[in-house]
Amino acid sequence: MNDKKKVRKKGVREILLMGIFWRILFIEGVLLVYSLGYKWLTEDASSLDLFWYSIRITVLVIIIVTFMMVTLKKFLAQKIIAPLEAIASANKRLQEDISDTEHLELSENYPHEIKTIVTSRSKMLKDILYISEERLKYSTALNDELNKGKKIQKDFLPRFLPEVKSCDISSYFHSALQLSGDFYDMFELPNNHIGFVIGDVSGKGVGSALFMALTRSLLRVFSGSFTTGDSMNFGGINESFLPKDALKAVSLTNEYLAKEHCEEGMFVTLFFGILDPITGKMFYINGGHEPVLIIGEKGIKQSLKATGPALGPIQGATYEIETIQLETNDILFGYTDGVTEARSEIRDFYTRARLENLINKDFYGSADAFLEMVKTDLFAFIGDAPQSDDITMIAVKWHPYL
Structure with missing residues (x-):
């Protein structure tokens, strides 16, 4: 139960990056094992040769993983994570103040899916506010009529x-x-x-x-x-x-x-x-x-x-x-x-x-x-x-x- 609660508390940034990291590490690990096995089976190499070969391959894998993670982190942070965090922050403010519906300021170069989310959110909020205002007007008018009716009934x-x-x-x-x-x-x-x-x-x-x-x-x-x-x-x-x-x-x-x-x-x-x-x-x-x-x-x-x-x-x-x-x-x-x-x-x-x-x-x-x-x-x-x-x-x- 405690582990599940911790997973739920992770943010989208951590979940995306850690998911990509472990997938890349798994792929590179498979390639490392494959290259060692291939060299051992196809070449007459001593144990010492295999050891130094594995060290070179491991260093190469670390460099590749590090490069890919830095590149992906920068891309994800700008293109996906930052817009999602901005949307989440704006939604949290809405829970505290329903009238806080300011426009989300996002960069121009974000994926079209994010743009669709922002556009749909904006339209949905406008519809909700319009319906809420109409219902409030109707409720106020109805309450006024009921109060008049209550007074008339009292007169009976x-x-x-x-x-x-x-x-x-x-x-x-x-x-x-x-x-x-x-x-x-x-x-x-x-x-x-x-x-x-x-x-x-x-x-x-x-x-x-x-x-x-x-x-x-x-x-x-x-x-x-x-x-x-x-x-x-x-x-x-x-x-x-x-x-x-x-x-x-x-x-x-x-x-x-x-x-x-x-x-x-x-x-x-x-x-x-x-x-x-x-x-x-x-x-x-x-x-x-x-x-x-x-x-x-x-x-x-x-x-x-x-x-x-x-x-x-x-x-x-x-x-x-x-x-x-x-x-x-x-x-x-x-x-x-x-x-x-x-x-x-x-x-x-x-x-x-x-x-x-x-x-x-x-x-x-x-x-x-x-x-x-x-x-x-x-x-x-x-x-x-x-x-x-x-x-x-x-x-x-x-x-x-x-």
Whole structure:
């Protein structure tokens, strides 16, 4: 191994000259043996005559080898070795500074193969620098566009959570990439009802972000939380507001996505709940989303599982509307799979079991404190591992307003 390492460290000058030296020496040695044998076989020579003859031949061989090595060294150094060393030195400088692409100054009388190497190197460097500059421009422009998209997407999330006297509301959102497929929304509905949504679009990146924006907008329009100011009534909302009418927004959104965007193969899971903050009664649909948890002071009281499939793949899908009655100080906790599927530095999953074990401990505090507890445990588990998916959480703590 040590001998091999030494051979690798030899320069082109040493390798060429030593290779030529040993080849010449071998040829001259063969000629020396041949001449001695020939003289011994063809002439009546004594041992002393053969000895002096061998000395004369050896001296002649040394003179010839020395002359040839000096001549070849001068030729190789000027014509081959010097240009190769100049190219190697220039390439080494390129490793330290990619912008150092100065022209190689070589003598005029070097072989055409060396000229071809230098010409090809120069053209290759120009092409590489041009492509690198173009990619840098494209990358900068793309990054600027993604930052704009990130800002626009951020504007789709609620800037301010609704202030409801009987509810303590908190949220947390952290995307894995610049653009996210996760979203949450909270908005006011007629008759003092509060609507809240948490959703997760398949995949990540630009496509998921656009699909998220579309889904969020459709839900708002179809549920009646946004109108155009005219007589249009997308969700069947009338003056005598009924939560079940507003929840038709899920079916209407699914129909639109399945009809207009089925070819993209994307889908969105979501939980849409409508809460009466006075009575604590909630109507909800879970479209293939992670179970939303109802948590009391002693832990998990109920798990609100799917009442229908994810939105997008199936036209005409059925979504059952369920109801639940919150009790004083109950916390409604929704999250995306970026929580349960978060990975540690050793690639272990956080898992729903760990989340539920954490929640099942006695907890007394606000919605903010609850999310902070979950977030602290989650990121302690993740450590320095890269975030594998978007993380979104909402918490609503209900207490009757007196």
